[in-house]
Amino acid sequence: MTDTPALPLEERNLLRAALNGPLLDQDPIQVGLCLRLCGRRLLQRAGAAALANGWRGSPHAFVLTREGWALLKAERQRKPLRRAG
Numbered sequence: 001m002t003d004t005p006a007l008p009l010e011e012r013n014l015l016r017a018a019l020n021g022p023l024l025d026q027d028p029i030q031v032g033l034c035l036r037l038c039g040r041r042l043l044q045r046a047g048a049a050a051l052a053n054g055w056r057g058s059p060h061a062f063v064l065t066r067e068g069w070a071l072l073k074a075e076r077q078r079k080p081l082r083r084a085g
Helices: 009-018 028-040 045-054 066-078
Strands: 044-046 062-064
Touching: 009 028, 009 044, 009 062, 028 044, 028 062, 045 062, 062 066
Parallel strands: none
Antiparallel strands: 044 062
């Protein structure tokens, strides 16, 4: 798994955006970043598996993988908690 600091800010922001839903391939720069994240196994194409699970969007969209979820979860847990009072 890739460490979070090793990812550029644009790629981290793309992973966070993938939490809200599949990333559509509209912008060529975004597609390039998504493909780079696919190479790191943090994103994957939606494809037939997503369609079989009931998603009716583009099969060319990008969704998070388990490794992507784990990376974002680890990043959230690393942040210090704020203390009240």
